Amino acid sequence: MEETSVKMLKLTIDGIETEAREGETILQVAERLMIDIPTLCHWKFVKPYGACRICTVEIEVHGKTRMVPSCSYKVRDGMVVKTRSEEVIKHRKMLLELMLARHSQVEVVRKLAHEYGVDTTRFEEMPSEQCINCGLCVRVCDEVVGANALTFVKRGTERYVSTPFEGEAESCIACGACAYVCPTGHITVQDIRDRKYVFSELALGPTTPIHIPFAAAIPGIPVIDSHTCIHMQTGGCGICSKVCEPDAIDYEMQDTFEEMEVGSIILATGYKTFDPKRAEQYGYGRLDNVITSLEFEHMSHASGPTGGAFVKADGSEPKSVAILHCIGSRDKNYNEYCSRVCCMYSLKIAHLIREKVPDADIYELYIDMRCPGSGYEEFYNRLLEEGVHFIRGKGVEVSQMPTLATTTPVASNSKLYVKCEDTLLGMPRELPVDMVILSVGLEPAADAEEVARVFKISSKADGFFMEKHPKLAPIDTLSDGIFIAGCAQGPKDIPDSVAQGAAAAAAAMSLIDAGEVALEPITSVVDEEVCTGCKTCLVVCPYGAISFDEEKHVSVINDALCKACGCCVAACPSGAITQRGFDDTQIEAELAALLM
Amino acid sequence: MADITTAEKSPAKLTKEVVRFEPRIIGFLCWWCSYAASDMAGTSRLKYPPNVSIIRVMCSSRVDPAFVMRAFAEGADGVLIAGCHLGECHYVSGNYKTAARISLLKKTLAQFGFEDDRIRLEWISAGEIRKFSKVITDMTEKVRNLGPLNWRENFEPK
Secondary structure, X not given: OHHHHOOEEEEEEOXXXXXXXXXXEHHHHHHHOOOOOOOOOOOOOOOOOOOOOOOEEEEEEOOEEEEEEOOOOEOOOOEEEEOOOHHHHHHHHHHHHHHHHHOOOOHHHXXXXXXXXXXXXXXXXXXXXXXXXXXXXXHHHHHHHOOOOOEEEOOHHHOEEEOXXXXXXXXXXXXXXXXXXXXXXXXXXXXXXXXXHHHHHHHOOOOOOEEOOOOOOOXXXXXXXXXOOHHHHHOOOOHHHHHOOOOOOOOOOOOOOOOOOOOOEEEOOOEEEOOHHHOHHHOEOOEOOEEEHHHHHHHHOOOOOOOOOOOOOOOOOOOEEEEEEEEOOOOOOOOOOOOOOHHHHHHHHHHHHHHHOOOOEEEEEEOOOOOOOOOHHHHHHHHHHOOOEEEEOOEEEEEOOOOOOOOOOOOOOOOEEEEEEEOOOOEEEEEEEOEEEEEEOEEEOOOHHHHHHXXXXXXXXXXXXXXXXXXXXXXXXXXXXXXEOHHHOOOOOHHHHHHHHHHHHHHHHHXXXXXXXXXXXXXXXXXXXXXXXXXXHHHHOOOOOEEEEOOOOEEEEOOOOOOOOOHHHHHOOOOOEEEOOOOHHHHHHHHHHHOX | OOOOOHHHXXXXXXXXXXXOOOOOEEEEEEOOOHHHHHHHHHHOOOOOOOOEEEEEEOOHHHOOHHHHHHHHHHOOOEEEEEEOOOOOOOOOOHHHHHHHHHHXXXXXXXXXXXXXXXXXXXXXXXXXXXHHHHHHHHHHHHHHHHOOOOHHXXXXXX
């Protein structure tokens, strides 16, 4: 329907005869024919603006020639377009000369001018301005994002881009779209977000709203982060759905909840790392070159933000690195337990740094080296041979200025000073380093408490799930049929987690295999002779296991539903209910025996 | 009657200085939390006074107020009832019923001159072994200071 209603127009571009739909611009048609027309203020997802005029082409309609901006000029029937005629080149050269006068240091202008052989300008040169007033940012913020946080201020030669009233724009959602479209780099992510550029990548979060959760995700399908997606915030943008040819983008998709009936449950809900911001003395989040071990892993990854290069926040290579063990572990102020994995991964980090920066000074500041495991001690010895400095003493503070009188300050403004007590030398030390890596400990997952409540299992004092018996039943919980595995039970390394996971799977299988579950014979029973039919028990039973027999006028307990709490026994005013194994006479006998 | 305490009636206070009074306390512990905590406290070699004798129940709501009375009648000087934290009951809502029953019982017994500290209701989860040992120590000390209950002399009809 739509196809037939659109009128097709015939036109010639650079001698090529072609057809175009009514309403298309010359630039759109030229792009389709792979004809290159330079642009500065054009982006196909915002309305044409015609600010830079660099896309000017020569057209001939009814024998008349004119110069028009191809980005906004709509095609007409019988039109002849020349995109590189002498007149056009002359026109563009003039524009570029004018631009050079005001934007001589702008890379994109210089490059374009150079392409056209324009390296100098005949006009009076003004101090170079980075913003070329293309208005892309203003239009993107308005048309695509819908936030309207940017606007032009003043007119004519004094015109510039700013926020409303030149203050902090309240409607800005910090999406970064303006920085993305800015052709000159005048707006950078640094300006609009209070984040460091290289290291913002290291925040381990999605760098764009659309991303594949992690490199080896299964299925490897991109997802949209609803918290940062512009469309979900303002209803604007929608660019992904415009460019996606199979039309696979669905903004309306919601989380779905599914209920399953299962015979046994394995809880392997993992852990979270200690947030080093809680330990302010290490300067994490405050000092540029203090990162966590996990951020180092991210950086060290070949597909990471730096392509695997180990760099400081300013992009230069660190020559000295301190790795601080036990951050948030073995510390009365945070967690008293040992996180078990940090010693080994800290050694691995040192090894990787040695590989990437062979001449770097690497310091490991440890309380004790805990390397029990297959090949672990050998790896520690290897690191000793690789010339890593091991200092027995916990790092206590990271600062930009030396704090000890004995420290000789290093003539560099980006050094960090790590204070520690070298317990082998028996003296405080302060190490000037370029970079600090915090080996953060393991903590119960953020929602561990809720998970424990939902599954009615117990947690230990440190918040990890409690096993039925620390030695004899390390995968069982007090609730039959619920098993725990991995770091949900407590910090452990990969081999231990795999072993426990396999054991939990086997335990779950054996339940399924048996096909039936033996209940403990401790359910409650009603003595029909004694029951008065008051129905008190019906109210207190949390499982609805008690029903009322109207005919006999007595309560009846369903053995399969009864979970044996004994609540009804204590509630029964006539003493008609007894709990097998816990009946009144038994408990009273216990009492008598204990108090004899 | 309400303002006469058992301690005033009992002669035990006089002898307290000479021989330290060892109270006998009965603890009704929920199998899912406090009992597990007591077990764990044992495995962890935590120290607490040996004055509390433990009776395991499946849920604190199994504790019939009559058991508490019976314990006092049999010679206990204090009774501890411990269950899961509110909202964490293994049996959904048993501990709420316990809370209601025990507070009623406390009110009733107060009218007979029972000191508040003789009956104690605590929520102790399986992981709170330190809390468990603290509660036991604290309760033992409090009941020790109150002196023996002397049920026979004070409460049984002559």
